[in-house]
Amino acid sequence: MKRIIYFLLCLVPVLAFARVQVQDVRVWSAEEKTRLVLDLSAPVQHRVFTLASPHRIVIDLANTRLTQPLPSNSHNSKLLRGLRSANKSTGILRIVLELSHAARAKSFSLKPYKNHSHRLVVDLTRTGKKKSQKNPVQTVTTTHKIKAGSDNKTPTNSAPQRVKREKNQPKSTTIVAAARDKPRDIVIAIDAGHGGEDPGAIGPQGTQEKQVVLAIAQKLARLLEREPGMRPVMIRTGDYYVGLRERINEARQHKADLFISIHADAFTHPKARGSSVYILSEKGASSEAARYLAQRENESEFIGGVNLNEKGDLLARVLLDLSQTSTHEASLEIADTLLAGLKNVGQVHSQHVQHAGFAVLKSPDIPSVLIETAFISNPHEERQLRSQHHQQQLANAMINGIRYYFYSNPLPDTFLAQRRHIINRGDTLSGVAQHYDVSLNQLRLANDLKGDRIQVGDILLIP
């Protein structure tokens, strides 16, 4: 007995020494997701489980204690109502997350990286509710009635094909146009780099890349919302981190036609300046700067974390998928038009599209480009990046490039493929513009026309 007591006494200081400390708990919240990050003094054994009525998620950490009080507010999370903790006699620290809705939790550990310690990340995703869709699929059947005796005059803002179909119908009948006849929108996935845990690069004045790129992304999204036949999907809408593979998956879920990742990175040399456009290269980087930047971008995985369960078969598909060649060509062409647009805004870092191994560009079937809008490490460019006006100019340049590409390469089932006009004798450019209710400038831009000269038989794309 004596020996046992002696043994236990020896064990106590060992246990006290081995205790893991939770040094901080941080909360990042988005629309449907909330992320908890626990900063730890050492790796920890843990388990996570859910409880219902009321909805709770419990995190048990073995041999752990809290050194900081838990955050008192839930950081505007729509999911997380509160946090509480209890020390169990078994040395387990129990953290209870009180939820407003049912949610599922995924947890994973991160090793120390740069100024980050060991971390345990718990991602909460709301369940039992369909993800909100901005443009729900239209299921309502629309009905157009043509009045008897109507002269069927061409409506000025209708596509020619549509007019033709209506004309062929006998008068005084009802035409039922099913929603599926509607051309689909071109979906542009806009990926504001970094976020949450991962601030991205930081300028000499302290400007964080994650903030300026989100502002530019939001401006681009607003432009795309107003653009006929196009629809933006924001990969991240607030200040939270999304894993690089998750960004790709998100774009794929929305069936994106283009993935555009927006960044503003730092370089070792403060004088480095200008914007660059990158596409994926599996073989190697096109320059030292390209290699350096790709390395930095991919570091996000260590800072913001990647759930290892999400890795795997997608990567295998990337290497095997035969569609990669055409995706690569499309990426290069879009990158070219984007670079041309950016040249009008200011300095470009390189006259050509750059190649590097950015993980976020590895979609096998979605053309993907990454824009380094500027070097945040350059004091002049840092100031520009903070300016609303400059952010807007960058967004304008991007939408011009996107527009130019998709008008030149209209996808078959989209709105853009439907609006074309074949020049007849007597047509003028301004007459055509008026007929389709578009501005002369939009018409010139969509067709890459400098002046007003058109020829009989020319096919004009109507924006």
Ligand SMILES: [Zn+2]
């Ligand atoms: Zn970046």
